[in-house]
Amino acid sequence: MPGIQKTPEGKACLNVGCGGVYFPEWTNCDLLPSRQVVGHDLREPLPWDAVVFDAVYSSHVLEHLLQAAGRELLAEQFRVLKPGGVCRVVVPDLEEICRLYLQHLETACETSDEDSLRRYRWAVIELLDQMVREETGGELRQLLNRGDVDEAQARQQSGDAYRGLKGEPVKLESSRADAKDAPMELEADFGAKMARRWAKWKLKLTTGDGQDPRRSGEVHRWMYDRLSLTQLLEEVGFEDCAVKCFDESAIPDWDKYNLDVSRHGNFPRKPDSLYVEGYKPG
Numbered sequence: 001m002p003g004i005q006k007t008p009e010g011k012a013c014l015n016v017g018c019g020g021v022y023f024p025e026w027t028n029c030d031l032l033p034s035r036q037v038v039g040h041d042l043r044e045p046l047p048w049d050a051v052v053f054d055a056v057y058s059s060h061v062l063e064h065l066l067q068a069a070g071r072e073l074l075a076e077q078f079r080v081l082k083p084g085g086v087c088r089v090v091v092p093d094l095e096e097i098c099r100l101y102l103q104h105l106e107t108a109c110e111t112s113d114e115d116s117l118r119r120y121r122w123a124v125i126e127l128l129d130q131m132v133r134e135e136t137g138g139e140l141r142q143l144l145n146r147g148d149v150d151e152a153q154a155r156q157q158s159g160d161a162y163r164g165l166k167g168e169p170v171k172l173e174s175s176r177a178d179a180k181d182a183p184m185e186l187e188a189d190f191g192a193k194m195a196r197r198w199a200k201w202k203l204k205l206t207t208g209d210g211q212d213p214r215r216s217g218e219v220h221r222w223m224y225d226r227l228s229l230t231q232l233l234e235e236v237g238f239e240d241c242a243v244k245c246f247d248e249s250a251i252p253d254w255d256k257y258n259l260d261v262s263r264h265g266n267f268p269r270k271p272d273s274l275y276v277e278g279y280k281p282g
C-alpha cells in the first residue's frame with residue numbers, strides 16, 4: 001500500500017487524479033507517478049486500505065471515465081474514507097455549459113454580428129469538443145491557434161488555464177503545486193505531452209501512437225449535472241450530498257487548501273465547474 005501523507009493538523013486527505021494541482025502534505029494520485037504523486041490507473045481499485053482517509057477530493061476526473069468506471073471510482077472513494085469523512089467531486093457542469101450554449105445561440109441568432117457568432121462557436125466547442133475530438137486539443141486548440149476567441153469569454157470560462165496562457169501574474173502564493181504548463185492544459189486538458197508520456201507508461205492501454213485522444217484519456221466519456229452527480233454519490237452510499245461553492249467545503253482546513261480557487265484572485269480556478277460534496281455515514 002502506498003504511503004499516506006498527513007497534514008500538519010494530522011488529517012489524511014487524498015487528491016484523486018490530481019494532475020499538476022496538488023499539495024505535498026496530501027496523498028496525491030494520478031496516472032503518472034512523481035515524487036509526490038502515486039501512479040495509479042483510476043479504473044483499478046484504489047491501492048489503499050479501507051477507512052484510512054478523512055477527505056477525498058477529485059477535480060475534473062470523473063468525466064474522463066465511462067459511467068460504470070466512474071461509479072466504481074466513487075465507490076472506491078467511499079471505501080477508503082473514514083466514517084464521517086467527506087468526499088468532494090468537481091466536474092464540468094453540464095447544466096451551466098448547456099445554459100451558456102443556449103444563451104449564446106439565442107444572441108447569435110438575434111444579432112448575427114461577428115462577436116456574438118464567435119462567442120456562440122466557443123460555447124458549442126465547450127459543450128462538444130472534448131467528447132468527440134479525434135486529435136489532441138481538438139477544435140479548441142485550432143480556435144486558440146487562430147486567435148479567434150472572445151477574450152472575456154475565454155477568461156471567464158477557461159479560468160486559470162487561459163490566464164496562464166496569457167502570462168497573467170499569480171497573486172495567490174501557497175505550497176500548492178499548479179501545472180506550470182498552462183497552455184498544455186488549455187489545449188487538451190490532458191495535453192499532448194502528458195498523453196505521449198502516458199502512452200509510453202501505460203502501453204497496455206495504447207495500441208496506437210499515443211496521440212489518439214480516445215486512447216490517451218484526454219476525451220470526456222460522460223458529463224454530469226447537479227442531479228446526476230448527487231444521485232450517483234448517494235447511490236454509492238454518501239449522505240447529505242449537496243452542491244457547494246468553489247470556496248466552500250467541509251474538507252478539513254479548506255481555507256488553507258482551497259483547491260478550487262484561482263491563483264489569480266478570489267474566483268474559481270475552473271469556472272465551468274460543479275462542486276458536490278457528500279459524507280460517509282459516521
Ligand SMILES: C[S@@+](CC[C@H](N)C(=O)[O-])C[C@H]1O[C@@H](n2cnc3c(N)ncnc32)[C@H](O)[C@@H]1O
Binds near residue numbers: 020032043059060
Ligand atoms: C483535466 S485533468 C484534471 C487535473 C486536476 N485534478 C485539476 O483539477 O486540474 C484530468 C486528470 O485526470 C487524470 N486521469 C484521467 N484518467 C485517469 C485514469 N484512468 N487514471 C488516473 N488518472 C486519470 C489525468 O491524468 C489528469 O491529470
